[in-house]
Amino acid sequence: MFRSANTAVALAIAVFAWVPPLNAQTTNGPRVPELIQPLVSRGLKVTVDTSGAPECADWAERAKEMVELWHPIVSAYLDAPLDPSEKEIHLVFKEMKGVAATSKNVITIASGWVKSHPNDLGMVLHELVHVVQDYPPTQSVWLIEGIADYIRFWMAEPEGQPKQFNRAKDNYRNGYRTTGAFLAWIEKQYKTPIVRDTNLALRRATYKDNLFEEKTGKNLDALWAEFMDRTEKPTAETKRPT
Structure with a gap:
């Protein structure tokens, strides 16, 4: 209960x-x-x-x-x-x-x-x-690790939060701090308790990726693209003249 x-x-x-x-x-x-x-x-x-x-x-x-x-x-x-x-x-x-x-x-x-x-x-x-x-068996290990690092870095050690990402190397399925940052951004940007909701679905063995679309109106790939637009680390290729 x-x-x-x-x-x-x-x-x-x-x-x-x-x-x-x-x-x-x-x-x-x-x-x-x-x-x-x-x-x-x-x-x-x-x-x-x-x-x-x-x-x-x-x-x-x-x-x-x-x-x-x-x-x-x-x-x-x-x-x-x-x-x-x-x-x-x-x-x-x-x-x-x-x-x-x-x-x-x-x-x-x-x-x-x-x-x-x-x-x-x-x-x-x-x-x-x-x-x-202590979730039932699941393939969503990236999300399990992301929730763990969300609690670590967004609740306990904010100084360890990553600030920028690389579109060529990073992905929301990387887990750990990358996924933790993605979850934190979704919660702030879309005003939805996505960590609580994904945790509950994982606990009940009902989690599916479409949960993100149900809660935000966008699928994971679209959310990640938006996240990267806000946080991607500038490179020689992506820098624009001012």
């Missing part, structure tokens, strides 16, 4: 405005204001395993605090069923290629990435979004 989407989104937006930067140092854990106390995952259990990378122990505690705070916030924003008493999230640190990976409620993090990018708590938030999403 889903909570009221409007209530959840309004509450989550208000919370996002309060939450400190992800790379902020904490001592006793972040203080939770009265606004979101009803959402705090008191029963949420977050375990940390640094046996494969003991040098990440201090960083892992920061990641754990962030997960404990953001889990109920992301759940509210994505209108996901929230039953903290049955939720458990595992953070595993070890040597591996890449940055991080999520399988169900296990987030595995590359120790090498942590050591070379000590301020990148945002990547853990991205993976936490995947835990909350």
Whole structure:
């Protein structure tokens, strides 16, 4: 059963405005204001395993605090069923290629990435979004990754938002920040909660690309062309004399 989407989104937006930067140092854990106390995952259990990378122990505690705070916030924003008493999230640190990976409620993090990018708590938030999403199988991986980076960069780390794109290289199906930027632009340009709507369709296994046309009056390709007209990075070929 889903909570009221409007209530959840309004509450989550208000919370996002309060939450400190992800790379902020904490001592006793972040203080939770009265606004979101009803959402705090008191029963949420977050375990940390640094046996494969003991040098990440201090960083892992920061990641754990962030997960404990953001889990109920992301759940509210994505209108996901929230039953903290049955939720458990595992953070595993070890040597591996890449940055991080999520399988169900296990987030595995590359120790090498942590050591070379000590301020990148945002990547853990991205993976936490995947835990909350927990969608049925779908081919729309680009959209799943785009929603995760939308929450990361348009809600938590706005300084990481991309500003310009390249028509020859970028596409809305690239996922991650590119898709996140596209979704954010649609929401602003067309005054429609496209992230909420696509998330709900993915959760119900009813998502189809024509959802974008239903909500905006334009299909994905037309929307992308309009987006590129507004954000394409100037090149020698596209620059016009002034």
